[in-house]
Amino acid sequence: MSEGSDRLDRSRLAILEHMHRKERRREVQEQQVEAAKAGEGPRARESGGRHQAGWLDKGRDVVEAWWRYHPAHVALDIARPALASYARRKPLQYLGLSALAGAGLFMLRPWKLISVTGVLVALVKSPQVAGLVMSAMSSSQNPADDPPVSE
Structure with a gap:
């Protein structure tokens, strides 16, 4: 060949x-x-295998699912290797730039641009919250210990 x-x-x-x-x-x-x-x-x-899904666990699952599909999570996954290598090469510059970025965020105060109502509407529209509500309703109607009622 x-x-x-x-x-x-x-x-x-x-x-x-x-x-x-x-x-x-x-x-x-x-x-x-x-x-x-x-x-x-x-x-x-x-x-030990006796996991009972309470509200706290369900809420944690919702937050984890929300973060998994958030655009910032994708951007962070892409930027993480570059930032890690830069931090290894120039740690003092990295620390200074991060302090400068934090001070800039503090001065700009972007959290004041977002209304609480807008955040609540976005949360209600989220499919993860809808899943949480549906699972809460189904678990309250039929606890895990009771067999399903068949008609």
Whole structure:
């Protein structure tokens, strides 16, 4: 075989390996989601398998789901490696720039631009809050200990 066909074969194999790794990661994530839905998540294991979903746990799940899909979370995930390498190379400049950014935020006071009503409306429209309300209503109508009523 020629050198070009060898390189083509190697690149094809690399692409296939990448796709298989991606599929495996997706399968693992789906299994974790299913385990969390079944109550076998990390918090359930910490409590010895007797995980009772209270309002605090449901609220924490809502906040975690909200943050997972927030655009700032994506931006932070993208910026984190660059910021970490910059902090390793120039820690004093990094500290000074972060203090300057904090002072700038304090002086601009962006929290005064947002009304409380707007935040509450955005929260009510959030699909995570709707899921919390639905799960609260369903758990109050049919506690986990009682079997479902069939008619």
